[in-house]
Amino acid sequence: MQRLWTELASSPRAALLLDYDGTLAPFHIDPAKARPYPGVEALLNRIGRLPNDRLIIVSGRSLRDLRPLLKLDFEPEMWGGHGRERRMPDGHQSSTPLSEGAVQALAEVDAWEGQARLLGGRVERKPGSLAFHWRGLAPAHQQALLQDFEARFTGLALASELFWHEFDGGIELRARGCDKGQVVSQVLAELDSQGGGCMAYLGDDHTDEDAFIALEGRGLRALVRPKWRTTAADVWLRPPEGLRAFLLRWVELREQHK
Ligand SMILES: [Mg+2]
Known part of the structure; x- marks a missing residue:
């Protein structure tokens, strides 16, 4: 961690990549109500005002579902669907198409919705994936599903x-071809093309491990979750205090730099 702060204090540019659910926001039975921890948006707004820093949200959610949840006074770069969709601060949006096989496979999985609903679960349709949620159901129903x-x-x-x-609270079936590791590789390549910079990635779940692996040796990887688990990350931050302290340190160092 100390190495990051030292580099950050003098780096010409920086990129901070943040997962959303479980990292910036605690889980909620209704995902549409999963709002960031208190104080986090104010810190993100300060980072958003830094002239040489990119703030990038990297989520498994669709951009459509993700954007309304963050109330910021600027437009951050956002990646949705585990990297399948990208939205730039200027509003330009792009996405990676699905293979024919993945389209067929997802259509078959879509038909499982009836079974999920029968036991109280629900389906979330995202670009390139289907998530079945059963958080809050009786343990026997979760196990049966x-x-x-x-x-x-x-x-x-x-x-x-x-x-x-x-x-935590369900399963997701996701088309191959996009993951958060590819997002990290893309952002690293862009930073390198500008002359390099300091980078960090914060995430909580197994899909973030792809990002941690892609960033190995090139930036700081932080696991953000209340309980530690085996991870490729370099450090562990306990939300919300550890998260807020990290963001505050980042913004204070970079505000002095600009
Ligand atoms: Mg997460």
Whole structure:
């Protein structure tokens, strides 16, 4: 961590990449109500005013769902769908198309919705993935859904087109071809083309591990979650205090720099 602060104090430019759910915002039974921890948006606004720093949100959510949740006085760069969608601060938006096989596989998985609803779960449709949520259901129902979907996934003809991913409160089936590691690689390449800069990535779950691995040796990787787990990250921040302290230190160092 000390190395990051030393580099950050003198770096001509910097990029701070942040996951949203579980990192900036605590989980909520209704994902549409998952708002950032108190004080976080004020710190992000200060970072947004730094002339040589990029603030980049990297989420598994669709951009459509993600944008209304962050109330900032500037437009940050945002990546949605685990890197499948990108929106620049000027509003320009682009996305990576799905393979034909992934489209077919996701269409089959979409039909599992009835089973999920039967036991009280729900489906979230995102660009390139489907997430089934069962946070808050009785443990027996959660277990039944998990086992049922595991069996369905094993029987899926085009399963190799998709990643199976379990998260806190559900599962997600995601088309191969995009992940958060590719986002990190892209931003690193852009920084390098400008002459280099300081970079950090903060995330909480297993999809963030791709980003941590891609950033190895090139920047600081921070795991943000209440409980530690095995990770490729360099440091562990406990939200919300550890997160706010990190953001505050970042902004204070960079405000002195500009
Ligand atoms: Mg997360």
